[in-house]
Every structure is written in structure tokens, then in C-alpha cells.
Amino acid sequence: MRGGKVRVRANIQKVNKNTLVITEIPYGTTTGDLIDSILKANDKGKIKIRKIDDNTAEHAEIVIQLYADTSPDRTIDALYACTDCEVSISPNTCVIKDKKPHFMGVDDVLRYNTERTRELMRQELSIRLDEVEGEWHYTSLEKIFFENKVYKVLENDARTWEKQLKDVKAAMLEYQHLLRRPITDADILKLVEKPVRKISKFDIKAVTDKIRAIEKKEAELRYHLEHLTEYCIDYFQSLKDKYGAKYPRRTKITSFENIEATKVVASNAKLYINRSEGFIGTSPKKIEEAEYVSDCSDIDEVIVFIKDGRYTLRKVTDKQFVEKGIIHAAVFKRGDTRTIYNAVYRDGKGGTMYAKRFAVTGIIRDRWYDLTKGTPGSQVYWLTANPNGEAETVKVYLRPRPGLKRLIIDYDFSQLAIKGRGSMGNIVTKYPVQKVLLRAAGVSTIGGKQMWFDRDIDRLNEDGRGELLGEFRGDEHILAVCKDGTFYTTGLDLSTRFQGDLLIVEKFDSSKVYTAIYWDKASGYYYIKRFCFELSDNTAQSFIPVDEGARLVAVSEDRWPSVHVEFVPSGNKPKEPVDIDAEEFIAVKGFRAKGKRAGEKIASIAFGEPLQKEDPEDNASGSEDLPGGDGAQMQAGDNAPDAGNLPAGDFHIGDLPAEDLPAGEVAYDLEDLSYPSRPQAGAGTDGAGDTEAQEEDGSSHNSTAAGKEDGAKPGDVVEFSLDDDLTLF
CATH class of the missing domain: 1.10.268.10 (Topoisomerase, domain 3)
Incomplete structure (x- = not known):
């Protein structure tokens, strides 16, 4: 009833990477008021725009020009969060019911x-x-x-x-x-x-x-x-x-995602610290010996770690004192489960050294927390913040003392489980430590992050809403294919706005082959094409002709698609429908290629059931895993030979299933193979002596580095075990 509200948003279209256009404005606002709110947000640093023009005539048209390094998707979110592009209307509905006024809900x-x-x-x-x-x-x-x-x-x-x-x-x-x-x-x-x-x-x-x-x-x-x-x-x-056609709906009812201003406002300031004196802020003039940390906005929060193991959360200001001995400060993201802190600390004065990995997802501002056990005299020797859960290897230098032989310990954080921020950690050593230094940078231990696509609002999320797109790492991209025959690729930014009438949204794979059917009005024929999409840097590109009248019929992701074609009846003998094997019909080409004409006088065309074919990769013979492939021949018949009983004839090693290969030592014709000779039993050394000699000089009978004079020559017959390695030159 009372207190409810309806959120109303402007219609903002992304023309290209540097241009936004507002074509509809919220109820109760004017173009002048809307532009004023945008300029105020720009002056405060909430958004970054280069120019704004009001081209409104019969219909609203406000053109916003962006800087080259400004994200258009993030700017759209910032416009909704910080300007009158989004307003709330409170529908306090008062009606006359039974001759009396009543407040009623919608x-x-x-x-x-x-x-x-x-x-x-x-x-x-x-x-x-x-x-x-x-x-x-x-x-x-x-x-x-x-x-x-x-x-x-x-x-x-x-x-x-x-x-x-x-x-x-x-x-x-x-x-x-x-x-x-x-x-x-x-x-x-x-x-x-x-x-x-x-x-x-x-x-x-x-x-x-x-x-x-x-x-x-x-x-x-x-x-x-x-x-x-x-x-x-x-x-x-x-x-x-x-x-309905005469009176179309002028508004669209949909679910709006909640936009957090802290995530979308432009970085309008820079964060500085003075580690020794314990100051942080955005004004380098007010902070002596200021050290630059990162860009930030005036509504961000900063997490600060002190050398004694305590940490706290502070609001960004021009200058504020936290505590002397700052070892780490960064802009804090609430709910971030991927940023993992790796720490090595000493419990108390002269106590045991511990290592721990933890995440800080949410803490109260201006309250102190402790990553150590809280024992007086504790000290942090090593602390890193890893945005993707990287786990480095460090060298722990121990203080020399009588009877201590090993003064350096290598500690790998990847062997340590990620636990809560209040956990004690694992013991590194009980001996006094002099210092901890980096030995080797690590890789992520928490894998890629899973991304979902919510078709109700056409946005990405990490909360499990909508369709799972897969697990993403690093600089992987997302492909969006539209029903008008265009496509574009985007990064993993959650502020990305997917525009157009979407047909496919999935993880981008540059090697994946797609098949498309489209109608070309200029020629009057249906075409079939097979191609791979390419990275487009969030710029829409067309994979069908851009001529007016070209129309996309369907796109298939099947590996072996079939196309069912029915023809217009003509003459006494109508042409029977056909099923086209797309893989045999046309080769894979670039996405700009025109394709191949599907036929003449087509009544209907569509994808049928995908074909079932045998994958050549699954049919690969054992010759790929055995040296020589088809070139390696052994003296045997069509069946697997038994050791000591070789049938006549030649056959390829790859022709034998792995389970049928003979065990033990068998004589083979090593044509085109190089393999070091093994001394025969009784030729001066026994098997054990031979092994010991090889171990002494660091070689092995499996080594392929033997010279040609020691290797088998074409036509030679030697003995070897199938467990040995062969090398084909």
C-alpha cells in the first residue's frame, strides 16, 4: 500500500565505444533537468564525459560523448546510479470506495x-x-x-x-x-x-x-x-x-538490477599512503613522502594492514591517520571472495611462525581486526593480496644458532588451504626468523570464476542467476550473437550491457565452427556458410550481408549440422526435399564470406537433426603414442606375436591394440628408428653391473642421446622391452 515505489529509467543506447544516446527520459523529468544532473555528476567526478549535446526535437535525443579510456557500460550504470536517468515514483493511490477515500495498493x-x-x-x-x-x-x-x-x-x-x-x-x-x-x-x-x-x-x-x-x-x-x-x-x-498495432506500448516492464554506486562511479581520485607515519588519503600535498597506491573514488573504502597484524577499514578522505607501520593498503571490495591474502606472522615476541591464507569479504568500518592470534608482540613478516587467489613460494631465512644446519626454508602457499580470516594458520617453524623473501611467483589456486547470464536483465553475474556460461580465466571473452545477423565479444566486466535481440550468449571459442543460413534479398537466394567468430572488442559486426532485406534464418552450433530444404512445387515432377550435409557442402571460411547458394526455388529451409559421424580424433590409432607411427614395422603377422615366437610378415605397431602388444623382450626390425644398443647378456657384464655403471655416469638405457655409432642401424635386429622409450628421427 503506502511506501511502495516504482523505478523508472531512461532509455540509454550504446552507439559505439565512445558514444551514448538517451532516446527516452523518465516520467516527471525534462531534458534540461536531466542534462543538469549529468553535468553535476561529471563535476563531482562520479562519471567522466567529454561532451553532451541536446538534439531533442519531436523526440528526445541527448548525445553523450565519452573519453577513449572510459567504459560505456560502466558509464551507463553510473548514469542510472548518480543522475536523474533513474527516478523513483511513489504511487500513493487514493481512490473513492463506498463513498469514502481509501489508500490502496496497485x-x-x-x-x-x-x-x-x-x-x-x-x-x-x-x-x-x-x-x-x-x-x-x-x-x-x-x-x-x-x-x-x-x-x-x-x-x-x-x-x-x-x-x-x-x-x-x-x-x-x-x-x-x-x-x-x-x-x-x-x-x-x-x-x-x-x-x-x-x-x-x-x-x-x-x-x-x-x-x-x-x-x-x-x-x-x-x-x-x-x-x-x-x-x-x-x-x-x-x-x-x-x-494493439495502432496504439503500441510506450514503456517496457522489466526487472532492474540493483546498481551499487561504489562499483560503477568513475575513479576520480588517487589513493596515497605514508607507511612509516601511518597516513592515508587522496591529497599528496597533505601527506608527506606520499606513496601512490591506486586510483579510487571519493565513496570508496580502504582496507589497511599494520605490521603488528591488525587491520581496519576506513572511508576515503583527503588525509587521515590510521596507525604507524602500514604494510598494505588497497581499495576494499565488499563480498570479494577471490582476493586471497597470504601471510606469515610470528605469534608473540619470540613465538612460533605461522602461515595462513584467508579472504576478507566484509568487515565493519573503523573497527580493528587481527590476522594473528592477538598475542602481544606479534609481527607480520609477509603479506600479499592476490586478486585471483595466487599462491607464491617464499624463502624463510632463519637466524643462525648452534646446531641449526638448515638456515633457509622454502614455503609454498599452494600447499596451504584457504580458511577464514580468524583461523590460526599452519606452523612454518619454531625457530627465530630473520626475514621472509619471495622465491617464485605463483598461479591461481582457486581456478577460474564461474559466470552466469541473466536473460531477464541481459547482464552477467556471479551469483548463480540465469544460464551458466562456464568457468573463465584471465582474458577470456564472451560471445553474443543477435537475431539480426550481428555479433560482438565482451570481457567479463559485470557492468557489461548486452544489447540487441540476443540469440546466443556463450563462452567465446575462436576455433568453434558455426553454420548459418540466411536470405539474401539482393540475389534472391538462400545461402549456407560455415565460419568461426573473431574477437570484436565489444563492437557489433555482421556475419551476413548488410544490404537492406538480408535476413538471418538460423545459426547452428552443431559439429555436423544438416540442412533440410523443401522446394516450390513446379511441373509434373515436383522436386523432392533434400537434407544437406553442411560439412560436405561448404568449407569453413571467414565470417565475412558470402557462403554458398543453397538452391533455387526454395519453399522452406531449416536445420534438421544433427548428423552422427565418427570423430577422427577418437579413431586415432596407437601409432600416435608409439614411436615411428606407420613407419615403424615389426616382424609379425596380422595377430599379436608371443615373445619368442614371431610369425612371418610385416605389420605396423599402430595396427595393434595396446592390450595385444607382447610383453617381455621381442626382436623387432628397427627400420627408421634410432635406439641405443644394449649389451647382450654375458658380453662382459651382467644386468646388475650394467645398471650400476649407467647410474654412475648419469645415463640410462632409456636415453636417446646416444651417438649414431652406438645406435641401431637400418636392418639391425636388437632386443628391447616394450616398456622402453623409442625415438623416431
């Missing part, structure tokens, strides 16, 4: 009006049904009056006109059982007033047909009364079908 008003309309429809149907029943009654009376020649009663002598009417009524009452209503004097009077020419031209068959039509209409009205709700829906739908 749902209550709609429900009341709906029930009222339904009642009016019921009354209207009841009136029409009563009229139809009256028509049936009189038509039936008329049929009886003429068919049974009751009108001849009027030829009898009667003293008065009233006496004749009574005689006619008495005659008609004999047929009362054929009627639904009682016969009245008014009915008799209406019958006898029929002219004589009506009697002569009376058609019984026509009257019977008329009665049947009336009964049909009566049954229809009774059905509508029994199904009144469906009748009301059909009635309003008929009004929409009849007048």
Missing part, C-alpha cells in the same frame, strides 16, 4: 478492477442471453401460429376483438409444451398483427433454420457464462489484436 486496485470488469461481462452476457431466449420464444410462437394454421381462428365470427384474441390464445395454449416461456396476451397481440402478405410468404424451412441458429447462439452464450474468466481473457486479447 495490486488491490488491479484486483478490484479485474473483478469489476468480470462482473460487467457477466451482466452483459446475461442480458444478451435473455434477448436470445426471447427471440427464440417469439420465433417458435410464429412457427406454431402459421404451421398449425392457428391464424384461421381469426376468420370465425366474434362479437368483439377481445373475444377473438381469447380464442387465438386458447388455440395456442394447446402447444404450450413446445415452448419454454408461458404464452402471454402480448405474444398473441403481436402474432395477430402480422400482415396478410406475411402469411402468404411464410417459409417453414427458413424459420426452422433460424431457430437452430438462435439455439446455437444461445448455447455459445451459456458456455461463455460457465467459463467467464476465459471469456474475459479472450475479450481483452481481441482488443489487443485489433488496436
Whole structure:
């Protein structure tokens, strides 16, 4: 009821990377007021615009020019969050009900009006049904009056006109059982007033047909009364079908995503710190020996870590004192679960060294927290903030002491689980530590982040709303294909606005082949093309001709799509429908290629069920895993040989399944293979002595670095185990 609100937004279109156009403005605002609010937000640094023009004439048109390094999607969100491009309307609905004013909610008003309309429809149907029943009654009376020649009663002598009417009524009452209503004097009077020419031209068959039509209409009205709700829906739908094209809807009802100003406002300031003195702020003139940290906005929050292990959250200001000994400061993002802090700290003075990994997703501003156990004298020796959960390796240098042989410890954070910020961590060492330094940078240990696409608002999210697009890492992109034959690729920015009538939204794969069918009006033919999409940097590009009249029919992501084509019948022998194998029909080309004509006089064309083919990659033989492939031949027959019993004939190693390869040592013809010779048993050394000798000089019988004079020559036969490695040169 009271207190509700409706959010109304301007219609902002993205023309290109540097231009936005506002074509519709919210209710209750003017173009002048809207432009003033945009300029104020720009002056305050909330948004960054280069120029704004008001080209409004019959329709609103406000053109906003952006700087080259400004994101248009983020600017649109900032316009909604910080200007009058979004306003809230409070519908305090006051209505007169039962002769008294009442405040009602919109749902209550709609429900009341709906029930009222339904009642009016019921009354209207009841009136029409009563009229139809009256028509049936009189038509039936008329049929009886003429068919049974009751009108001849009027030829009898009667003293008065009233006496004749009574005689006619008495005659008609004999047929009362054929009627639904009682016969009245008014009915008799209406019958006898029929002219004589009506009697002569009376058609019984026509009257019977008329009665049947009336009964049909009566049954229809009774059905509508029994199904009144469906009748009301059909009635309003008929009004929409009849007048909808002339009076299109000027607004669009949709769900708006909540835009957090802290995530979309432009970075209008720079964050500086003085680590030793403990100051942070945005004014380098006020902070001595200021060190630049990052860009920020005046509504951001900053998380600050102190050397003793405490940390706090502060609002961005020109200058403020936090605490001496700052070791880390950064703009804080609430709810960020991917930024992982890696820390090594000492518990108390001279205590045990611990390592921990944790995330800080939400803390209260101006309150102190502790990443250590809180023991007095604790100290942080190492702290890094990793935006994607990277885990580095560090060197822990121990203080020399008697009996301590190892003074350097390598500690890998990837072996440490990520836990809560209040966890103690794992023990690194109990010995005193001198310093901790970086040994090697690490990689992400939390994998890629999963992204979803919400088609209700055409936005990306990480909250599991909508369709899962997959797991993304680094600089991967998203592909958007529109029904008008255009496409574009975007990054993973959650502020990205997907425009156009979307057909496909998925993870971009530059090697994935798509098949498209389109109609080319210029040539008058349907075309089929196969291609791969390319990165477009959020710029729409067309993969069908841009000529007026070109129309995309369908796009298929199937690996082996089939196209079903039906032709226009012509002549005595109509052409039978065909199914085209798209892979055999046309090769893969660039997305700008025209494609290949599907045929002539096509009545309909569409993708059919995808074909089932054998994947060549799945059919790869064992020759890819064995040296030599088809070039390596062994002395054997068609079946796998047993050790010591080699059948005659040549066959390829790749022709044998892995489970059929013989075990043990077998003699093979090493044509085109290089393999180091193995000393034969009894040739001066035994097997054990040979192994020891090889281990002493650092070599192995598996090594492929032996010289040609020591290797097998074409035509030589040597012994080797199938567990050994072969190298093909």
C-alpha cells in the first residue's frame, strides 16, 4: 500500500565505444533537468564525459560523448546510479470506495478492477442471453401460429376483438409444451398483427433454420457464462489484436538490477599512503613522502594492514591517520571472495611462525581486526593480496644458532588451504626468523570464476542467476550473437550491457565452427556458410550481408549440422526435399564470406537433426603414442606375436591394440628408428653391473642421446622391452 515505489529509467543506447544516446527520459523529468544532473555528476567526478549535446526535437535525443579510456557500460550504470536517468515514483493511490477515500495498493486496485470488469461481462452476457431466449420464444410462437394454421381462428365470427384474441390464445395454449416461456396476451397481440402478405410468404424451412441458429447462439452464450474468466481473457486479447498495432506500448516492464554506486562511479581520485607515519588519503600535498597506491573514488573504502597484524577499514578522505607501520593498503571490495591474502606472522615476541591464507569479504568500518592470534608482540613478516587467489613460494631465512644446519626454508602457499580470516594458520617453524623473501611467483589456486547470464536483465553475474556460461580465466571473452545477423565479444566486466535481440550468449571459442543460413534479398537466394567468430572488442559486426532485406534464418552450433530444404512445387515432377550435409557442402571460411547458394526455388529451409559421424580424433590409432607411427614395422603377422615366437610378415605397431602388444623382450626390425644398443647378456657384464655403471655416469638405457655409432642401424635386429622409450628421427 503506502511506501511502495516504482523505478523508472531512461532509455540509454550504446552507439559505439565512445558514444551514448538517451532516446527516452523518465516520467516527471525534462531534458534540461536531466542534462543538469549529468553535468553535476561529471563535476563531482562520479562519471567522466567529454561532451553532451541536446538534439531533442519531436523526440528526445541527448548525445553523450565519452573519453577513449572510459567504459560505456560502466558509464551507463553510473548514469542510472548518480543522475536523474533513474527516478523513483511513489504511487500513493487514493481512490473513492463506498463513498469514502481509501489508500490502496496497485495490486488491490488491479484486483478490484479485474473483478469489476468480470462482473460487467457477466451482466452483459446475461442480458444478451435473455434477448436470445426471447427471440427464440417469439420465433417458435410464429412457427406454431402459421404451421398449425392457428391464424384461421381469426376468420370465425366474434362479437368483439377481445373475444377473438381469447380464442387465438386458447388455440395456442394447446402447444404450450413446445415452448419454454408461458404464452402471454402480448405474444398473441403481436402474432395477430402480422400482415396478410406475411402469411402468404411464410417459409417453414427458413424459420426452422433460424431457430437452430438462435439455439446455437444461445448455447455459445451459456458456455461463455460457465467459463467467464476465459471469456474475459479472450475479450481483452481481441482488443489487443485489433488496436494493439495502432496504439503500441510506450514503456517496457522489466526487472532492474540493483546498481551499487561504489562499483560503477568513475575513479576520480588517487589513493596515497605514508607507511612509516601511518597516513592515508587522496591529497599528496597533505601527506608527506606520499606513496601512490591506486586510483579510487571519493565513496570508496580502504582496507589497511599494520605490521603488528591488525587491520581496519576506513572511508576515503583527503588525509587521515590510521596507525604507524602500514604494510598494505588497497581499495576494499565488499563480498570479494577471490582476493586471497597470504601471510606469515610470528605469534608473540619470540613465538612460533605461522602461515595462513584467508579472504576478507566484509568487515565493519573503523573497527580493528587481527590476522594473528592477538598475542602481544606479534609481527607480520609477509603479506600479499592476490586478486585471483595466487599462491607464491617464499624463502624463510632463519637466524643462525648452534646446531641449526638448515638456515633457509622454502614455503609454498599452494600447499596451504584457504580458511577464514580468524583461523590460526599452519606452523612454518619454531625457530627465530630473520626475514621472509619471495622465491617464485605463483598461479591461481582457486581456478577460474564461474559466470552466469541473466536473460531477464541481459547482464552477467556471479551469483548463480540465469544460464551458466562456464568457468573463465584471465582474458577470456564472451560471445553474443543477435537475431539480426550481428555479433560482438565482451570481457567479463559485470557492468557489461548486452544489447540487441540476443540469440546466443556463450563462452567465446575462436576455433568453434558455426553454420548459418540466411536470405539474401539482393540475389534472391538462400545461402549456407560455415565460419568461426573473431574477437570484436565489444563492437557489433555482421556475419551476413548488410544490404537492406538480408535476413538471418538460423545459426547452428552443431559439429555436423544438416540442412533440410523443401522446394516450390513446379511441373509434373515436383522436386523432392533434400537434407544437406553442411560439412560436405561448404568449407569453413571467414565470417565475412558470402557462403554458398543453397538452391533455387526454395519453399522452406531449416536445420534438421544433427548428423552422427565418427570423430577422427577418437579413431586415432596407437601409432600416435608409439614411436615411428606407420613407419615403424615389426616382424609379425596380422595377430599379436608371443615373445619368442614371431610369425612371418610385416605389420605396423599402430595396427595393434595396446592390450595385444607382447610383453617381455621381442626382436623387432628397427627400420627408421634410432635406439641405443644394449649389451647382450654375458658380453662382459651382467644386468646388475650394467645398471650400476649407467647410474654412475648419469645415463640410462632409456636415453636417446646416444651417438649414431652406438645406435641401431637400418636392418639391425636388437632386443628391447616394450616398456622402453623409442625415438623416431
